[in-house]
Amino acid sequence: MTTTSKPNYKKTLRACYLGFITQAIAANFAPLIFLKLHNDYQIPLGMIALIPTAFFFTQLIVDVFCAKFVDRIGYRASIVASEIFSAVGLVALAFLPELLPSAFAGIMISVVLYAIGSGLIEVLCSPIVEACPFENKEKTMSLLHSFYCWGWLGVTVISSLLFTAFGIDNWKYVACFWALIPLYNIYNFATCPIEKLVDSGKGMTILQLFKSPLFWVAVVLMVCSGASELSMAQWASAFVESGLGLSKTVCDLAGPCLFAVTMGICRVFYGKFGDKVELTKFMIGSGLLCLICYIMASLSHNAVVALAGCVLCGFSVGIMWPGTLSISSKKIPTGGTAMFALLAMAGDLGGSIGPSAVGMISQKAGDNLQQGLFFGGIFPVLLVVFLIILKFMKESESEKN
Structure with missing residues (x-):
C-alpha cells in the first residue's frame, strides 16, 4: 500500500x-x-x-x-x-x-x-x-x-x-x-x-476585467493605497529632518524605519487576529486613521506630534495593499493573474503619483513640506469613499463573472 x-x-x-x-x-x-x-x-x-x-x-x-x-x-x-x-x-x-x-x-x-x-x-x-x-x-x-x-x-x-x-x-x-x-x-x-x-482558460481576460465595475473600484483602491503609503514613506526622512533638525542618518532611521516597523506590525496584527475583524471595516478604520495621521503631520506645530503622525501612518496604511488584493480575489474569484498584475500596476501608479504630488504642492507652497503632506490626505479620504461604495455594490457581480 x-x-x-x-x-x-x-x-x-x-x-x-x-x-x-x-x-x-x-x-x-x-x-x-x-x-x-x-x-x-x-x-x-x-x-x-x-x-x-x-x-x-x-x-x-x-x-x-x-x-x-x-x-x-x-x-x-x-x-x-x-x-x-x-x-x-x-x-x-x-x-x-x-x-x-x-x-x-x-x-x-x-x-x-x-x-x-x-x-x-x-x-x-x-x-x-x-x-x-x-x-x-x-x-x-x-x-x-x-x-x-x-x-x-x-x-x-x-x-x-x-x-x-x-x-x-x-x-x-x-x-x-x-x-x-x-x-x-x-x-x-x-x-x-x-x-x-484559476484553471487554464477559465481566468478572466483583460477586456472582461475592464467591463467589471468591481474591478475599477479595486483599481481606485490600489491607487489610493499606493499613494497613501508612499506619499508619507518617501518623504518621511526629509520631513523628520526639516521638522526636528536631526542628522540625516538619524532621520533615515527615525522616519522610514519606524514607518516600516508600524506598517509591519499592522500586517502581523491582522495576520494573527484578522478572523475577528471584518476586513472592509478594518480598512475603513485604517483609512480614517491615515487621514488623522496626515493631519497630525501637516498641521501640528509640535515636532513630536508631527513625527508621531508620520510613524503611526505606517500602521494605518499596512492593511491597504494586501487588503485590497484579498477583497478583489474574493469578489472577482476568476480574475486570475491578469487581475493581480493590473492591480499591482495600479498600486505602483499610486506610489508614483502620490509622492510626486506631495513634492509639487510643497514646492508651490515655498518648499513647505507640511502643506504637501496636507494635500496627501486626499488619498485616504478617497480610499474610504470607495470602500463604502464597494460595500453597497451588489454581491452578485462576482457570481456573474
Whole structure:
C-alpha cells in the first residue's frame, strides 16, 4: 500500500516570505548609497534621481507583461526567474559600473535587472499564496505582505551597521551579500508546491476585467493605497529632518524605519487576529486613521506630534495593499493573474503619483513640506469613499463573472 505525502504549502509560504524580502532589498538598497555613487562615479544628483524612476517604471512594464503572458509561461518558471533577475541585478550593481565605459549605464542596467525581478515578485507571490489551500486567506495575505516591511527594515538597519563597521567603501560586498537571499530562494521556488489560481482558460481576460465595475473600484483602491503609503514613506526622512533638525542618518532611521516597523506590525496584527475583524471595516478604520495621521503631520506645530503622525501612518496604511488584493480575489474569484498584475500596476501608479504630488504642492507652497503632506490626505479620504461604495455594490457581480 503506497501513501502519497501531502504537498508542503508551508514551504511555498516561506519561499514567498523570502520573495517579499527580496523585493524590499531591491527597492531600498540603492537609495542607501546614492551619495556614494554620486561621489565615486561623479554622477550628477539629477541623474542619480533617475534610478528610482527607472526602478518603478520597469516594475510597471513588468506588471503589464505579467497580465498578458505569465499564464502562458507558467508560475514556477516566472517566479524562479524573478529570483534570478534579482540576484543578478544586485551582483551587477557591484561590478558593472567599473566594467562598462559609463558607470551610470552600468548602474541603470543593474537597476533594470533587479527591478524585473522585483516586479515579478510583486505580481506573482500574492496569487501563489492565494492559490494555496490555507484556511483564512485574508490573514495569510496580510502576514505575507508584512515581510516586505521586515525586509525594508532589515536592509536599512543591517546595511547601515555594515557600512559603519567596515566602511561604506565596501558597499559592493554588501550588495553581493544581499544577493545571497534571492540566490537561495531559487531552490525554494523550484521545489515548493505551486497551484494554479484559476484553471487554464477559465481566468478572466483583460477586456472582461475592464467591463467589471468591481474591478475599477479595486483599481481606485490600489491607487489610493499606493499613494497613501508612499506619499508619507518617501518623504518621511526629509520631513523628520526639516521638522526636528536631526542628522540625516538619524532621520533615515527615525522616519522610514519606524514607518516600516508600524506598517509591519499592522500586517502581523491582522495576520494573527484578522478572523475577528471584518476586513472592509478594518480598512475603513485604517483609512480614517491615515487621514488623522496626515493631519497630525501637516498641521501640528509640535515636532513630536508631527513625527508621531508620520510613524503611526505606517500602521494605518499596512492593511491597504494586501487588503485590497484579498477583497478583489474574493469578489472577482476568476480574475486570475491578469487581475493581480493590473492591480499591482495600479498600486505602483499610486506610489508614483502620490509622492510626486506631495513634492509639487510643497514646492508651490515655498518648499513647505507640511502643506504637501496636507494635500496627501486626499488619498485616504478617497480610499474610504470607495470602500463604502464597494460595500453597497451588489454581491452578485462576482457570481456573474
